[in-house]
Amino acid sequence: MDWTEILQFFRGSFFKISLLVFVGGMTYRLVRILLLGWPRDRVKSRGSKATGVVKTYLKGLLVLPFIPWVKRTFNKNALTYIAGGLFHLSLVLVIFFATPHMLVWKSLLGFGWPTLSFPVSDWLAAIGIIALIVLLINRLTHPVLKLLTRSPLWLNWTLVFLPFVTGYAMTHHMLFRYEVLFGLHMITVDVLLIWIPLGRISHFLFYFFSRTIHGAQAGKRAVTP
Amino acid sequence: MTEKTVYEHWRESGLSRRDFMKFCGLLSGMMGLEFLPPVKAFGAVAGPDPAGLVAEALTSKPRLPLIWLELQDCAGCTEAISRSQSPSLVNLVLNKIAVDYQETLMSAAGFQAEAAMRGTMEKYKGQYVLVVEGSPSVDANGVYCTIGGRSNLNILREAAAGAAAIIATGNCAAFGGIPKAKPNPTGARGVGEIITDKPIVNIPGCPAIPEVTTGTIAHFLVMGALPKTDSLKRPLTFYGHAIHDHCLRRPFYDAGKYAGAFDDSGARAGHCLYKLGCKGPTTYNACASLKWEQGLSYPVQSGHPCLGCSEPNFWDGGGFYVGQSAPLERPTVAAVGIAAGAGVALGAALAGTNAARKRKAEKAETAGPKESSE
Numbered sequence: 392m393d394w395t396e397i398l399q400f401f402r403g404s405f406f407k408i409s410l411l412v413f414v415g416g417m418t419y420r421l422v423r424i425l426l427l428g429w430p431r432d433r434v435k436s437r438g439s440k441a442t443g444v445v446k447t448y449l450k451g452l453l454v455l456p457f458i459p460w461v462k463r464t465f466n467k468n469a470l471t472y473i474a475g476g477l478f479h480l481s482l483v484l485v486i487f488f489a490t491p492h493m494l495v496w497k498s499l500l501g502f503g504w505p506t507l508s509f510p511v512s513d514w515l516a517a518i519g520i521i522a523l524i525v526l527l528i529n530r531l532t533h534p535v536l537k538l539l540t541r542s543p544l545w546l547n548w549t550l551v552f553l554p555f556v557t558g559y560a561m562t563h564h565m566l567f568r569y570e571v572l573f574g575l576h577m578i579t580v581d582v583l584l585i586w587i588p589l590g591r592i593s594h595f596l597f598y599f600f601s602r603t604i605h606g607a608q609a610g611k612r613a614v615t616p
Numbered sequence: 617m618t619e620k621t622v623y624e625h626w627r628e629s630g631l632s633r634r635d636f637m638k639f640c641g642l643l644s645g646m647m648g649l650e651f652l653p654p655v656k657a658f659g660a661v662a663g664p665d666p667a668g669l670v671a672e673a674l675t676s677k678p679r680l681p682l683i684w685l686e687l688q689d690c691a692g693c694t695e696a697i698s699r700s701q702s703p704s705l706v707n708l709v710l711n712k713i714a715v716d717y718q719e720t721l722m723s724a725a726g727f728q729a730e731a732a733m734r735g736t737m738e739k740y741k742g743q744y745v746l747v748v749e750g751s752p753s754v755d756a757n758g759v760y761c762t763i764g765g766r767s768n769l770n771i772l773r774e775a776a777a778g779a780a781a782i783i784a785t786g787n788c789a790a791f792g793g794i795p796k797a798k799p800n801p802t803g804a805r806g807v808g809e810i811i812t813d814k815p816i817v818n819i820p821g822c823p824a825i826p827e828v829t830t831g832t833i834a835h836f837l838v839m840g841a842l843p844k845t846d847s848l849k850r851p852l853t854f855y856g857h858a859i860h861d862h863c864l865r866r867p868f869y870d871a872g873k874y875a876g877a878f879d880d881s882g883a884r885a886g887h888c889l890y891k892l893g894c895k896g897p898t899t900y901n902a903c904a905s906l907k908w909e910q911g912l913s914y915p916v917q918s919g920h921p922c923l924g925c926s927e928p929n930f931w932d933g934g935g936f937y938v939g940q941s942a943p944l945e946r947p948t949v950a951a952v953g954i955a956a957g958a959g960v961a962l963g964a965a966l967a968g969t970n971a972a973r974k975r976k977a978e979k980a981e982t983a984g985p986k987e988s989s990e
Contacts, residue, residue: 393847402943402944411955415958420963421963508873512872564897568858570898
């Protein structure tokens with residue numbers, strides 16, 4: 392089996408299986424959370440739930456990242472905040488707005504959208520990789536973090552880092568032939584898709600879930616989320 | 617009586633020694649003798665005079681007997697060769713140094729043609745080169761492709777048995793090509809999957825670049841062996857680099873400037889065709905360096921994305937106009953629905969079991985103190 396065939400398998404049948412496992416796994420996780428149930432909110436309504444939701448997203452995504460010093464997280468641990476923030480920014484922009492990735496979405500959804508120019512997405516990917524390395528060093532050297540970190544977390548880091556580096560090496564034609572790097576990229580992406588529902592990376596969905604709930608609760612109480 | 621050498625044939629047809637030396641220079645350049653390792657690998661030294669090496673071979677060796685079989689093909693590779701705009705090279709190789717049997721090009725037909733093939737096979741047993749164009753078909757013992765009432769498998773096996781080497785030209789002969797595309801009704805294969813006991817070289821392409829086929833034939837004549845190949849048995853001289861490596865649109869790829877449609881401003885400005893489905897990054901061939909029609913152009917230069925025709929299974933390798941990053945297989949809406957449904961069902965079932973267990977525990981807890989108070 393040569394790399395062309397390996398690539399075809401991981402771009403084809405195995406990708407499809409991984410995607411289905413991902414969809415099934417995430418649905419399972421969401422259902423389990425929803426069916427845990429929560430106590431009825433008997434507070435008298437003082438404001439709009441929808442406004443609360445909108446406000447919490449605007450604040451969390453558009454305001455606080457630009458004035459991070461008002462947050463205690465930032466003041467207590469600036470490195471994690473900045474590296475973590477840059478990593479997430481890089482991840483989201485690269486996954487949705489790098490040209491090759493948009494073409495993946497286009498083939499899955501049937502429509503595409505404008506993309507970032509290559510140098511921009513390239514720098515974003517580089518920033519993501521550097522941020523991940525910084526976060527790893529921090530985790531390896533910080534005494535408390537080191538104690539808190541168990542093997543699934545190292546696995547999380549590895550499974551996110553590998554698609555990043557293989558993708559970056561691929562676009563720059565580094566080290567190996569293109570189809571080898573493309574094959575490695577697809578293997579790591581497929582494995583990541585299967586792993587996401589099993590681990591903490593599933594927070595990509597639950598983040599929106601919990602923000603919506605908290606925003607709605609705050610909106611109902613007419614307090615700032 | 618010893619056979620006439622290539623050079624003697626050449627002079628007899630009225631061509632001058634000057635033309636011969638020019639041809640040798642051209643041939644050695646095309647074979648990449650100046651800088652590629654096969655020269656040293658076969659004990660000969662190209663040194664500073666690769667043309668001299670070719671001239672020496674052609675003045676001392678007889679014409680190369682060659683049998684050209686056509687199996688499940690469109691004769692496109694033959695068409696490409698016969699219509700090539702570099703007659704000085706392709707025609708000279710095929711007329712002056714090789715070819716004894718070529719169904720499409722030879723004037724003989726029917727029994728006469730078969731007799732010519734058989735004659736070559738007997739006379740030059742163990743010496744001739746077998747060029748195969750088109751894919752062999754193995755299903756139903758090769759009955760889907762018969763020539764003169766014989767199955768293609770019989771003909772191929774018989775011709776291969778006496779061959780010194782095999783050159784599989786075109787994607788069909790090399791990897792199965794279009795006949796092998798799903799659902800592959802005839803059981804098409806690459807020649808190398810059927811003939812495993814002979815030295816074989818693949819010249820994939822749709823069609824194969826004429827100069828690459830003839831260059832490989834010339835290599836065998838001059839060096840006495842097939843050229844050094846990659847893992848897919850393609851000569852490194854011609855398949856050592858991806859189309860993307862030598863692409864004239866590469867600077868636009870590096871700058872992230874893509875054509876988004878065949879008639880947009882990017883396409884008119886000659887931008888990269890990656891978004892339009894170009895397979896250049898994973899396709900190894902000499903299109904971007906040798907080009908076609910005497911170096912006039914090649915598909916990407918002409919504004920069409922590379923189809924990846926020198927790679928195995930290119931016909932099933934994703935849509936021709938779909939970006940290469942796109943997955944080859946996508947789950948259907950029904951499959952996604954089933955996966956999500958399975959997730960919901962499993963989640964609900966486990967949540968239900970948990971809830972029942974919780975209720976039972978609560979019941980036991982409330983019942984417990986009562987019993988103890990009695």
